[in-house]
Amino acid sequence: MSTKAFELAKETFASFGVDVEAAIEKLQNIPVAVHCWQGDDVGGFDHEGALTGGIQTTGNYPGKATTPEQLMADMDKALSLCPGKKKLNVHACYAIFEDGFVDRDKLEPKHFKKWVEFAKERGMGIDFNPTFFSHPMQKDGLTLSHPDKEVRDFWIEHGKACIRISQYFAEETGIPCVMNIWTGDGFKDIPADRMGPRMRYRDSIEQILSEPFDFAKVKPCVESKVFGIGVEAYTAGSAEFALSIAAMNKDRCLPLMDNGHYHPTEVVSDKIPALLCFFDEIALHVTRGIRWDSDHVVVLDDETKEIAKEIVRCNALDRTYIALDYFDASINRISAWVVGFRSFQKALLMALCTPNAALKKLQDESNFTELMVMQEEAKMLPFGAVWAEYCERCGVAADTSWFTEIKEYEKEILSKR
Numbered sequence: 001m002s003t004k005a006f007e008l009a010k011e012t013f014a015s016f017g018v019d020v021e022a023a024i025e026k027l028q029n030i031p032v033a034v035h036c037w038q039g040d041d042v043g044g045f046d047h048e049g050a051l052t053g054g055i056q057t058t059g060n061y062p063g064k065a066t067t068p069e070q071l072m073a074d075m076d077k078a079l080s081l082c083p084g085k086k087k088l089n090v091h092a093c094y095a096i097f098e099d100g101f102v103d104r105d106k107l108e109p110k111h112f113k114k115w116v117e118f119a120k121e122r123g124m125g126i127d128f129n130p131t132f133f134s135h136p137m138q139k140d141g142l143t144l145s146h147p148d149k150e151v152r153d154f155w156i157e158h159g160k161a162c163i164r165i166s167q168y169f170a171e172e173t174g175i176p177c178v179m180n181i182w183t184g185d186g187f188k189d190i191p192a193d194r195m196g197p198r199m200r201y202r203d204s205i206e207q208i209l210s211e212p213f214d215f216a217k218v219k220p221c222v223e224s225k226v227f228g229i230g231v232e233a234y235t236a237g238s239a240e241f242a243l244s245i246a247a248m249n250k251d252r253c254l255p256l257m258d259n260g261h262y263h264p265t266e267v268v269s270d271k272i273p274a275l276l277c278f279f280d281e282i283a284l285h286v287t288r289g290i291r292w293d294s295d296h297v298v299v300l301d302d303e304t305k306e307i308a309k310e311i312v313r314c315n316a317l318d319r320t321y322i323a324l325d326y327f328d329a330s331i332n333r334i335s336a337w338v339v340g341f342r343s344f345q346k347a348l349l350m351a352l353c354t355p356n357a358a359l360k361k362l363q364d365e366s367n368f369t370e371l372m373v374m375q376e377e378a379k380m381l382p383f384g385a386v387w388a389e390y391c392e393r394c395g396v397a398a399d400t401s402w403f404t405e406i407k408e409y410e411k412e413i414l415s416k417r
Contacts, residue, residue: 006386008385030084034087038336039078049134062415063410072114083395090115091129092129107161120173125169125174128169131158132158133183160207178256213252223261224238254282256282256285260294285323299343
């Protein structure tokens, strides 16, 4: 039964032209992909040792998952504390080898059978990522753009294998699979040739995309990067490069934007409506960069709220594939999952409860004074009561009582690893 606070909130929102019931119903059907790599610091199961290739995790909080069983159990705990619809996001390095190890260029759907079982039991689709880092064949900081054809061919075959695995995911779950191509290819210092690596990178991606697949089921993406650790001066997959690849292959490729992968003065929230003018669908990795692409846990900050607002304002909830991407090893990893997911759920609910139509009308009528007044008033709408009702309908705690479960899980499970 609705609380008095919620009923009063509904009336207040209605006076602004917002249907709260419709917002809650809509949010319950928006999938957000949860990334498996928060649970083990991007370790995966196909290699040992530190991360390499422009990527790094910091911290050593106890209880890290080290087996597929532990990682899935930890994800289960996190998912149980989050409201809303979820999707699973897996990197290729999380292949599970039950009948012998194979290298990344030889991966097959069978190496991800347990992930499919996990997802199907929970009614989730699966997104996928080829893993172009932490591997001996990443030579001189390069993979798809390396001047050595043998190196490039290895990674091209890896990308093609991931296309086939993505098709398997989509067919098994009945939900399209977003397959994201990202590499940290680049140079530590100023290069003598900027174009050559990009031409090789372009050719490699086009070869990967030549692998047969059903674009209705598999959504390959190309993700850009400003820089990485050890490749500070130049990255082959710059924003212009990645976007151009997607634009030239619109019948088989989408642009994917990670809001940590741009210069600090750029915001993805402004890029979303720009891309939606030209692409039927786009994809997002939602993260939080502090000073640089630091992959901090997503919180309810201004840019997170603006990203959600633009998806909703552009009527693009069914045109945008949303995934989370962060990894913090300095805090309880399950709490990190939960805080990030719940924060973006709050951002989406806030966006759905914003009087967007009324605000747009004021802008179109050039009533900029009233627009400012109403935008500021909307910030004080009683959102908390709506969030509490949404969580109750989803069967999870609205307040911080969920953290009690995490502390108990840490005591009983994580601390004994």
